[in-house]
Amino acid sequence: MLCDRLTIRPTGPEDTKAIHKVESEAYGRKDEALLAEALIPAPPVTFSFLAECQGKPAGHILLTEIEAPVRALALAPLAVVPEFREMHVGTTLVRHALEAARSHGFEAVFVLGDNMYYERFGFSSSLADPFRIKWQGKRFMAIEIKPGCLAGKSGKLDYPEPFYNLDGTSGH
Numbered sequence: 001m002l003c004d005r006l007t008i009r010p011t012g013p014e015d016t017k018a019i020h021k022v023e024s025e026a027y028g029r030k031d032e033a034l035l036a037e038a039l040i041p042a043p044p045v046t047f048s049f050l051a052e053c054q055g056k057p058a059g060h061i062l063l064t065e066i067e068a069p070v071r072a073l074a075l076a077p078l079a080v081v082p083e084f085r086e087m088h089v090g091t092t093l094v095r096h097a098l099e100a101a102r103s104h105g106f107e108a109v110f111v112l113g114d115n116m117y118y119e120r121f122g123f124s125s126s127l128a129d130p131f132r133i134k135w136q137g138k139r140f141m142a143i144e145i146k147p148g149c150l151a152g153k154s155g156k157l158d159y160p161e162p163f164y165n166l167d168g169t170s171g172h
Contacts, residue, residue: 003053003087008096011040011048011060018050018057026059026079035077038162039064045073047100051080051089058084061093063101063109067158068131070149072142073101074159075111094121098145107149110142110157130154134164 023033051059
């Protein structure tokens with residue numbers, strides 16, 4: 001299937017079923033869908049965007065505020081329905097979410113995911129190394145939205161509780 005018209009929009013309460021469907025289809029399980037459902041209404045700041053191809057849900061991304069030495073967000077989950085993969089839906093969602101974070105004054109975004117995928121946006125595991133978190137390692141990365149904001153910074157990152165209910169292998 002080709003996507004001639006991809007739109008990205010903020011989600012609302014009416015999108016709960018679409019988000020659940022996108023997350024479940026993308027990951028082949030319900031963990032990420034349940035994570036999104038728990039996070040969207042919970043933290044002080046959450047950005048949730050739905051990608052639609054000709055009106056059909058194609059992808060979803062969520063940014064959630066975390067406690068950190070700088071004003072930061074966690075990117076998770078990012079999901080693209082299998083039939084829409086390789087159409088730049090995920091790329092468009094990530095770029096849109098990072099711009100939303102920038103425009104709202106956030107300084108950094110952290111993600112646990114595939115290095116080859118996220119490094120092309122500027123995420124780096126070396127930027128995340130000084131920060132302590134349960135799932136720290138090579139796949140844990142950060143991007144500075146405000147250049148230089150992580151230089152010389154370190155400490156514990158505190159994610160909202162629903163993140164700690166995952167097994168750490170979900171690829172967000």
